[in-house]
Amino acid sequence: MTHRKTAALLSIIPGLGQFYNKQWVKGSVFLFLAACYFIAFLDFLNIGLWGIVTLGTEVPRDHSIFLLVNGVISLIVVAIGLGFYVLNFYDAYQNGKKRDMGLQLNTLREQYHNVIDKGFPYLMVGPGFLLLVFVVIFPIIFMLLLSFTNYNLYNSPPNKLVDWVGLQTFIEMFTLDIWRETFISVFAWTIIWTFTATTLQIGVGIFLAVLLNQKDLKFKGLMRTLLILPWAVPAFVSILIFSGLFNDTFGAINNDILAAVGIDSIPWMTDPFYTKIALIFIQSWLGFPFVMAMTTGVLQSIPGELYEAATVDGASTWDKFRKITLPMILFTTAPILITQYTFNFNNFNVIYLFNNGGPAVPDQNAGGTDILISWIYNLTMTSAQYSKAAAVTVMLSIIIVSVALYNFRKTKSFKDEGMI
Amino acid sequence: MSIKTANRIRLTLSYLILLGAIAVVIYPIVWVVGSSLNPGNSLSSSTIIPENATLDHYRKLFAETEYLTWYWNTLKICFITMVLSVIFIGLTAYAFSRYKFVGRKNGLLLFLILQMIPQFVAILAIYILAFQVGLLDTHLALILVYVGGLIPMNTYLAKNYYDTIPKELDESARIDGAGHFRIFWQIILPLSKPILAVIALFSFISPFADFILASILISSDDKQTLAVGLFNMISNKFGNNFTLFAAGSVLVAIPIGLLFLSLQRYFISGLTAGGTKG
Numbered sequence: 046m047t048h049r050k051t052a053a054l055l056s057i058i059p060g061l062g063q064f065y066n067k068q069w070v071k072g073s074v075f076l077f078l079a080a081c082y083f084i085a086f087l088d089f090l091n092i093g094l095w096g097i098v099t100l101g102t103e104v105p106r107d108h109s110i111f112l113l114v115n116g117v118i119s120l121i122v123v124a125i126g127l128g129f130y131v132l133n134f135y136d137a138y139q140n141g142k143k144r145d146m147g148l149q150l151n152t153l154r155e156q157y158h159n160v161i162d163k164g165f166p167y168l169m170v171g172p173g174f175l176l177l178v179f180v181v182i183f184p185i186i187f188m189l190l191l192s193f194t195n196y197n198l199y200n201s202p203p204n205k206l207v208d209w210v211g212l213q214t215f216i217e218m219f220t221l222d223i224w225r226e227t228f229i230s231v232f233a234w235t236i237i238w239t240f241t242a243t244t245l246q247i248g249v250g251i252f253l254a255v256l257l258n259q260k261d262l263k264f265k266g267l268m269r270t271l272l273i274l275p276w277a278v279p280a281f282v283s284i285l286i287f288s289g290l291f292n293d294t295f296g297a298i299n300n301d302i303l304a305a306v307g308i309d310s311i312p313w314m315t316d317p318f319y320t321k322i323a324l325i326f327i328q329s330w331l332g333f334p335f336v337m338a339m340t341t342g343v344l345q346s347i348p349g350e351l352y353e354a355a356t357v358d359g360a361s362t363w364d365k366f367r368k369i370t371l372p373m374i375l376f377t378t379a380p381i382l383i384t385q386y387t388f389n390f391n392n393f394n395v396i397y398l399f400n401n402g403g404p405a406v407p408d409q410n411a412g413g414t415d416i417l418i419s420w421i422y423n424l425t426m427t428s429a430q431y432s433k434a435a436a437v438t439v440m441l442s443i444i445i446v447s448v449a450l451y452n453f454r455k456t457k458s459f460k461d462e463g464m465i
Numbered sequence: 466m467s468i469k470t471a472n473r474i475r476l477t478l479s480y481l482i483l484l485g486a487i488a489v490v491i492y493p494i495v496w497v498v499g500s501s502l503n504p505g506n507s508l509s510s511s512t513i514i515p516e517n518a519t520l521d522h523y524r525k526l527f528a529e530t531e532y533l534t535w536y537w538n539t540l541k542i543c544f545i546t547m548v549l550s551v552i553f554i555g556l557t558a559y560a561f562s563r564y565k566f567v568g569r570k571n572g573l574l575l576f577l578i579l580q581m582i583p584q585f586v587a588i589l590a591i592y593i594l595a596f597q598v599g600l601l602d603t604h605l606a607l608i609l610v611y612v613g614g615l616i617p618m619n620t621y622l623a624k625n626y627y628d629t630i631p632k633e634l635d636e637s638a639r640i641d642g643a644g645h646f647r648i649f650w651q652i653i654l655p656l657s658k659p660i661l662a663v664i665a666l667f668s669f670i671s672p673f674a675d676f677i678l679a680s681i682l683i684s685s686d687d688k689q690t691l692a693v694g695l696f697n698m699i700s701n702k703f704g705n706n707f708t709l710f711a712a713g714s715v716l717v718a719i720p721i722g723l724l725f726l727s728l729q730r731y732f733i734s735g736l737t738a739g740g741t742k743g
Binding site: 110111114161162163165166167169170172173174176177179180181182183184185187188191249253256257259261262268270271272273274275276277278279280281282283285286287288289290295297330338339342362387391393394397398418421422425426431434435438441442445446449450 | 472475476479480482483486487489490491493494496497500553554556557559560561563564566569572577578579581582583584585586587588589590591593594597609610612613614616617620645646649673674676677681692695696699707710711714717718721722723725726729733
């Protein structure tokens with residue numbers, strides 16, 4: 046039997062393989078770490094893994110949701126342990142291989158330097174990654190698992206146990222009329238909202254930037270600063286101000302502006318159609334300054350000779366815009382403009398702070414202007430439909446990730462990394 | 466039609482459109498300043514230019530609400546988030562940019578996917594986790610969640626920037642005997658100040674603008690942030706508190722707006738740096 050096989054085989058108990066390779070210090074460290082791991086985590090893992098499988102068996106001793114949390118953490122701990130275990134095998138195997146080939150093994154000093162060299166990137170990534178695991182990755186795994194349970198208001202700990210129900214929640218989403226219809230209408234409005242609001246804010250932004258870029262225009266700086274204000278004021282403040290401006294009874298839009306031109310009051314906050322109009326207007330107001338500022342930067346970098354040459358060739362102003370300005374703008378800013386769409390797809394603040402996703406509409410359990418993300422919030426916070434909220438979250442994440450990955454496949458830096 | 470008249474028409478039209486846009490932009494701002502100076506609590510009697518302006522609401526804001534506490538909380542949270550994010554992101558991105566290590570590619574792919582999923586879709590999980598570790602209703606929980614959420618996207622931003630710093634610099638320093646950390650500290654860090662400044666700016670602004678996480682994790686009135694505090698002020702009894710709210714929002718909008726206007730070119734440079742390369 047070769048050294049590498051013996052060493053790897055002995056490594057079933059961490060450290061023994063290293064002992065076999067006569068690396069005493071390293072072997073002791075491995076053995077010590079393994080012992081610590083078992084002493085520290087054995088009970089926790091035992092309960093955690095039992096909990097995630099059964100979600101509790103006895104009321105009120107077992108709290109299904111806490112068991113689920115501990116279960117997910119146990120899985121993470123197990124994953125870390127397995128990683129270490131694999132490393133232990135790998136190390137014993139590699140050093141055994143060196144012995145098979147008659148090479149000298151690293152001395153302790155060399156091993157130390159090796160650990161520092163190889164370990165340095167992990168040391169740097171470590172703290173951030175650990176935080177990421179707990180506040181970002183853990184919640185996502187938890188929501189994914191939650192969507193396979195029946196956790197809701199009527200089924201909630203500590204009085205009841207939650208059970209695994211497989212794909213039941215997703216099936217109900219599409220078979221129960223009220224859920225299916227709500228999902229379809231919310232999804233449709235999310236798409237319409239994303240496209241109209243974003244396209245409008247981009248259109249207005251580019252249009253104003255081009256207007257402001259005319260050479261013979263005066264007070265450019267002042268006008269630009271004034272137009273950038275909506276971006277400078279924190280968005281949540283502006284949205285709350287708008288919810289006052291648009292208020293049906295005391296808002297200035299109905300009382301001052303529309304009254305002045307002789308139009309009757311419009312039910313901005315109580316009719317879904319008008320709320321949607323108001324929301325799209327508000328988002329354009331909030332979003333155009335960024336596009337405008339960015340476009341201005343691009344415009345200033347377009348060489349003047351291009352336009353002069355076009356003028357000599359007899360191009361009209363419109364031709365110049367369509368053939369020179371617009372392609373230049375879109376070419377340089379396209380990646381950022383795309384992020385504007387994904388931003389609005391998840392633009393919780395404007396929908397929720399303006400009118401809580403309302404007004405309420407009959408025959409569905411979402412407000413008339415709820416987009417997916419604010420619907421998830423309401424399902425969780427007001428109607429306690431936790432597993433449904435989790436199912437919508439999963440579907441939303443799948444949509445976003447697949448669209449975004451499709452987009453990123455085309456970009457350069459992704460290909461440079463050789464990831465596809 | 467001569468060229469001169471055509472030019473005059475074009476200019477006049479441009480001015481008209483721009484003035485219209487400016488009017489639409491500043492009307493809400495002027496209106497809210499007017500409301501904050503209006504006597505009385507509701508808006509039903511208010512006019513955009515108040516007849517007998519009063520600073521009562523500002524006085525009431527400081528005397529009868531937790532407004533100043535909210536302000537302090539928000540600034541504190543934003544500042545700590547900013548410092549921690551810059552440290553974590555600076556280190557993580559450096560490792561991704563300069564070292565080849567097992568798990569690097571998968572790590573990058575993971576970050577790419579995570580930056581697309583908005584963090585607050587998992588509010589319930591974050592709430593339960595905070596509850597279990599006893600951090601519910603603390604600023605620490607909020608800060609940790611913010612920092613974690615900022616890592617994926619900004620790490621990409623910083624990594625792309627580090628990638629543009631020539632590797633020869635590190636190598637020659639290594640030959641001269643500099644250690645890993647020294648190379649980072651004395652060579653890379655000084656050269657990457659611009660991108661770290663942009664990341665600092667982002668990580669200060671995004672907790673400031675957050676409503677959803679703060680509204681879930683924080684329940685006591687005296688630990689609230691500005692976004693949640695101001696929202697509660699008007700959502701509880703809408704209309705009755707609006708002038709008070711208006712005063713509160715003016716005091717947020719002016720300093721933050723000025724800060725923003727003075728720094729906005731960094732925002733654009735940061736976003737385009739990340740975007741065109743990303």
